[in-house]
Amino acid sequence: MAKSSGKRFMKLAGMTASIAGKAAKNSLKHLSSDEEKRLEARSALMQDVGVQIAETLGEMKGAVMKVGQIASQYKDVFPPEVATALEKLQKDAPPMQYAQIRAQVERELKAPIDELFDEFEETPFAAASIGQVHKATLPSGQKVVVKVQYPDVDENCDSDLKQVRVALKIAGVLNMSRELQDKLFNEIRQSLYDELDYTKEAHNLRVFGAFHAEDKGLIIPKVIGSHSSKRILTLTEEMGENLTVAATWDNDIKQKIAERLFHFTAGQLFGLYRMHCDPHPGNFAFRTDGSVVAYDFGGIRSYSDNEVQLFRRFAKHAIKADVTALEQDLVALGIRRTDDTDIPGEFYQEWLAIGLKPLSILPYQQDAFDFSSSQVHHEAITQMRTSLKYFGQFQPSATTMMLDRTVSGQYWNLVNLGVEIDLSPLVDEYIEL
Numbered sequence: 001m002a003k004s005s006g007k008r009f010m011k012l013a014g015m016t017a018s019i020a021g022k023a024a025k026n027s028l029k030h031l032s033s034d035e036e037k038r039l040e041a042r043s044a045l046m047q048d049v050g051v052q053i054a055e056t057l058g059e060m061k062g063a064v065m066k067v068g069q070i071a072s073q074y075k076d077v078f079p080p081e082v083a084t085a086l087e088k089l090q091k092d093a094p095p096m097q098y099a100q101i102r103a104q105v106e107r108e109l110k111a112p113i114d115e116l117f118d119e120f121e122e123t124p125f126a127a128a129s130i131g132q133v134h135k136a137t138l139p140s141g142q143k144v145v146v147k148v149q150y151p152d153v154d155e156n157c158d159s160d161l162k163q164v165r166v167a168l169k170i171a172g173v174l175n176m177s178r179e180l181q182d183k184l185f186n187e188i189r190q191s192l193y194d195e196l197d198y199t200k201e202a203h204n205l206r207v208f209g210a211f212h213a214e215d216k217g218l219i220i221p222k223v224i225g226s227h228s229s230k231r232i233l234t235l236t237e238e239m240g241e242n243l244t245v246a247a248t249w250d251n252d253i254k255q256k257i258a259e260r261l262f263h264f265t266a267g268q269l270f271g272l273y274r275m276h277c278d279p280h281p282g283n284f285a286f287r288t289d290g291s292v293v294a295y296d297f298g299g300i301r302s303y304s305d306n307e308v309q310l311f312r313r314f315a316k317h318a319i320k321a322d323v324t325a326l327e328q329d330l331v332a333l334g335i336r337r338t339d340d341t342d343i344p345g346e347f348y349q350e351w352l353a354i355g356l357k358p359l360s361i362l363p364y365q366q367d368a369f370d371f372s373s374s375q376v377h378h379e380a381i382t383q384m385r386t387s388l389k390y391f392g393q394f395q396p397s398a399t400t401m402m403l404d405r406t407v408s409g410q411y412w413n414l415v416n417l418g419v420e421i422d423l424s425p426l427v428d429e430y431i432e433l
Contacts, residue, residue: 015052100150108229184396198228208272211272215260217260217289220238224236242285284413335400337393358374
């Protein structure tokens with residue numbers, strides 16, 4: 001174990017040293033360059049750094065790869081070049097050999113696997129950074145899926161996270177105060193530890209299952225407690241089609257799916273004050289009656305009543321285009337820096353005209369929004385280029401980091417679903433104007 005930990009440390013330390021050299025070289029080379037050349041050079045450096053971090057973390061199964069996956073989802077925290085490079089870590093990892101998986105199951109559940117299960121498929125049907133999932137059958141005949149965490153994956157969490165943070169800092173990626181860095185990395189660290197504790201995930205599954213029990217079209221697998229532990233999670237088998245298949249269905253079915261995805265996220269935020277914060281398309285399955293199956297309840301964020309009321313207030317002010325009140329909400333959320341710099345109301349109005357389009361609530365919108373041809377993400381990039389002079393007045397917020405990740409993830413799910421829908425009645429259910 002010590003030898004393995006030492007190897008990991010040396011690999012990460014080597015990555016950090018290499019990035020430090022590149023950053024220093026880039027800084028010296030462009031010391032006397034004009035602003036445009038410096039920005040181009042920084043973009044090229046960020047791209048190079050992102051690829052190097054992604055390649056290094058991708059070789060290292062376990063917590064450090066998960067750190068990279070989580071980081072890739074925070075596009076408001078990291079430069080786009082780094083976030084884009086890290087996105088490839090979202091893809092399935094190569095599976096671990098069955099002999100190691102079997103040993104882990106027997107060690108955790110303290111019984112031979114042949115006694116625990118009538119059947120246990122040796123080949124996983126899903127493999128990721130911290131574990132893999134196998135189909136199995138209980139002695140009772142019930143079909144289940146078994147999520148098995150890789151052995152010792154939690155051993156190196158803190159040191160891995162520390163090395164990644166040092167590498168990002170040296171590269172100049174973390175352009176923010178030490179206090180904000182601490183908040184953001186504590187958020188990532190907590191998210192990581194939550195996902196590594198399957199007893200927490202089992203608890204979350206029971207809580208969310210009870211919360212959504214009245215909606216028969218939202219299916220959450222049930223925990224088989226007798227076959228679960230901190231590193232093993234056995235659930236009822238709840239299958240469906242992936243998003244690519246669902247995108248081929250009729251629009252009326254896709255509308256039911258979109259409504260359920262909306263209620264899944266908004267209902268939890270405003271009704272439960274806890275939210276499933278990993279809307280990766282692989283965490284959902286879909287059925288031809290419009291039902292949605294939700295998986296992976298490790299990444300959950302809880303919010304206080306004050307935070308939820310602030311989110312609701314922000315949404316009301318955004319919908320009403322009350323930019324004065326909206327700016328105060330952004331200050332309260334820790335997004336707008338509190339200095340004397342004036343930002344014109346048009347800045348906010350232009351962003352609202354883009355961001356509110358998918359909800360079909362703008363005054364000039366008469367029809368349902370067609371997500372299949374959405375240009376919102378392209379318009380946002382264009383608007384970002386014209387708004388650069390004001391971006392120094394804003395910063396990432398630990399309070400909204402997981403919420404931003406969830407909302408943008410669900411937007412992309414609807415884009416990839418290709419649904420045409422008017423979401424404004426659903427907005428009305430949660431935001432009383």
